[in-house]
Amino acid sequence: MTTSTTAPDRIGIDLGGTKIDAIVLADDGRVRFEKRVSTPRTYDAILAAIAGMVREAQEHAGAGATIGVGAPGSVAPRTGLWRNANILDCNGKPMPADIEQLLGRPVRLENDANCFALSEAHDGAGAGHGVVACFTIGTALGGGLVIDGQVRHGPNNEAAEFGHTPMPWPNDSEWPLIPCFCGKAGCVEQYVSGTGLTRDYAKVTGVALKGPDIVAKARAGDDMAKAAIDRLADRLARLTAAIVNVVDPDIFVIGGGLSGLPELVEELGLRAGRYAFSGAASVKVARARHGEKSGVRGAARLW
Numbered sequence: 549m550t551t552s553t554t555a556p557d558r559i560g561i562d563l564g565g566t567k568i569d570a571i572v573l574a575d576d577g578r579v580r581f582e583k584r585v586s587t588p589r590t591y592d593a594i595l596a597a598i599a600g601m602v603r604e605a606q607e608h609a610g611a612g613a614t615i616g617v618g619a620p621g622s623v624a625p626r627t628g629l630w631r632n633a634n635i636l637d638c639n640g641k642p643m644p645a646d647i648e649q650l651l652g653r654p655v656r657l658e659n660d661a662n663c664f665a666l667s668e669a670h671d672g673a674g675a676g677h678g679v680v681a682c683f684t685i686g687t688a689l690g691g692g693l694v695i696d697g698q699v700r701h702g703p704n705n706e707a708a709e710f711g712h713t714p715m716p717w718p719n720d721s722e723w724p725l726i727p728c729f730c731g732k733a734g735c736v737e738q739y740v741s742g743t744g745l746t747r748d749y750a751k752v753t754g755v756a757l758k759g760p761d762i763v764a765k766a767r768a769g770d771d772m773a774k775a776a777i778d779r780l781a782d783r784l785a786r787l788t789a790a791i792v793n794v795v796d797p798d799i800f801v802i803g804g805g806l807s808g809l810p811e812l813v814e815e816l817g818l819r820a821g822r823y824a825f826s827g828a829a830s831v832k833v834a835r836a837r838h839g840e841k842s843g844v845r846g847a848a849r850l851w
């Protein structure tokens with residue numbers, strides 16, 4: 549198939565814990581193709597699903613289309629092995645090399661939160677800003693940092709792992725520090741995430757509820773649920789302020805399932821500004837423009 553654009557189309561794949569998204573993005577930002585499938589359980593089946601979606605996407609893309617894949621975790625610079633993914637079967641595997649071999653074409657693989665950040669910095673809520681810091685707040689907490697249009701990786705490929713920095717200025721409600729799957733304790737992700745909200749609410753009330761149920765109770769006027777969401781918002785504000793104190797980004801862009809909560813986003817700039825060193829920092833915050841599509845759009849933009 550030929551296209552009217554001069555630059556090649558971009559194929560993006562977003563591998564998530566429950567679903568895999570595919571997209572074909574034209575150079576002008578138009579979406580030529582979209583598809584979603586459930587994530588298989590084993591590594592080999594995941595690779596086969598990705599390869600099948602790329603081949604199907606290719607039927608809707610022009611010649612020379614590029615392929616970018618976003619996934620939880622990251623590649624270890626020295627070994628080329630995937631690590632830190634909550635899709636545990638992918639860890640320790642040479643995922644970038646395996647996908648390239650399966651497709652017989654060059655593929656760029658990137659952390660999913662970095663893809664989100666790239667998308668929002670390019671033509672989303674962060675467009676036009678030099679330093680864009682991003683959070684994806686869902687079951688887990690992802691982070692991304694884009695500087696002048698480039699994802700910041702660093703020599704260890706560990707930049708913007710905001711979720712695995714220590715909870716800033718912990719208060720009594722955060723002790724004892726919660727152990728994290730990464731082997732440390734007190735990581736922000738254990739507090740600022742859907743699982744963190746569930747755990748926090750259960751700690752106070754003794755009742756285990758999923759995030760949406762806690763939100764529903766808060767909307768119905770339940771004081772305990774409202775307090776849990778307020779603690780979540782305060783913790784996110786402290787994380788934001790800690791990042792302001794290090795790099796002072798031009799804008800923070802918030803995505804993920806919990807970004808729909810007004811309590812989390814609307815007061816974040818003010819609250820974070822009070823926690824920053826000056827006590828009165830002006831912190832710009834916006835919700836993601838492309839919503840849950842930013843991950844797959846950013847994967848397409850890896851080329």
Ligand SMILES: [Zn+2]
Pocket residue numbers: 711712728729730731732735737
């Ligand atoms: Zn951790």
